[in-house]
Amino acid sequence: MPHSLAVSIEExxxxxxxxxxxxxxxEIHALLHVERNSQKPMLLGKGGQIIKAIGSEARAGMETLLGARVHLELxxxxxxxxxxxxxxLNRLGY
Known part of the structure; x- marks a missing residue:
């Protein structure tokens, strides 16, 4: 994971x-913001494996928290x- 990672919820x-x-x-639509193009592959992984794992783990936690089925788009x-x-920073909520 890149150290400079921010997440914003679009919808x-x-x-x-x-x-x-x-x-x-x-349904949750989220953006994962990195600072450099070279950091994107760190999140995506080969064939999208890393982003899929991130999404699956996050979705499971959200379903528990919300008590509903979640469709997560990253x-x-x-x-x-x-x-x-x-x-x-202000736009990202910091």
Whole structure:
């Protein structure tokens, strides 16, 4: 994992779960921000294996926390030097 990693939630949508009567499905769209292009492969891994493992583990924890089924979409973006830019830090919620 890169040390300069930030996560922002773009959207959370709650709706009835089509697979469970009376259940809820929570769709979460998140961005994983790194500072350099060279850090993207660290998160993606060969064939997307690392990002898939990250998503699976995070989804399981969220399902426990929320008490609902979760669909988690993760995307990796490069946000150059975000740690040194007050505007970028503010946009990320720091």
């Amino acid at each position: 959370i949508v709650r709706r009835p779960d089509p697979k469970a009567a009376g259940g809820e499905l929570v 995307h990796v973006t490069v946000l150059g030097e975000w740690q040194d830019d007050p505007k970028k």
